Amino acid sequence: MSSAPEARPMADPDRVLVPTLGRPQEDEALSYALETFPDADITLLAVVTPLDAPLSEGGVLERDEERTTQARASAETLLESVADPDTEDRVRIDLAEGRPGTVVPRYASEAGIDHVVMAGDRNRSSGFFRRFLGRGIDATVVERTAKPVTVLE
Secondary structure, three states: OOOOOOOOOOOOOOOEEEEEEEOOOOOHHHHHHHOOOOOOOOOOEEOOOOOOHHHHHHHHHOOOOHHHHHHHHHHHHHHHHHHHHHHHHHEEEEEOOHHHHHHHHHHHOOOOOEEEEEEEOOOOOOOOHHHHOOOOOHHHHHHHOOOEEEEEO
8 A cells, every 4th residue: 555645845935026016015915025935035026017008009018218217116115115124135126018917927937936926906896897807917917827826915
């Protein structure tokens, strides 16, 4: 008779991604990542969603330097508000432009990310509006990301 394989606990990740999309509770996601994964390097990914993405011909996304600068500044402010001097060296800020449901999973895959931590949408619509607007960004990221994703509600 053979015994059942031992359940192995999931290893702590070495690289954690925290996308920032301009949601108010993103400070909670960054704090969670810093506290839960104390030995991991963390990337705070400022995602710049082009205002004209749905209207852009051929899917070409025009770049808006002001929005990119604003996204970086917002990520830096978020980091300063959450991280203390001992943890700031573990966090780096990067920028990506595009739709979050596409950009976050692609970035996670290409950058060798082990775990994604993100803020969920606490103001979810239901019924007609949910069907009209589609599912939330967090659900799309969970579905499209090969590594574990923690969504804080």
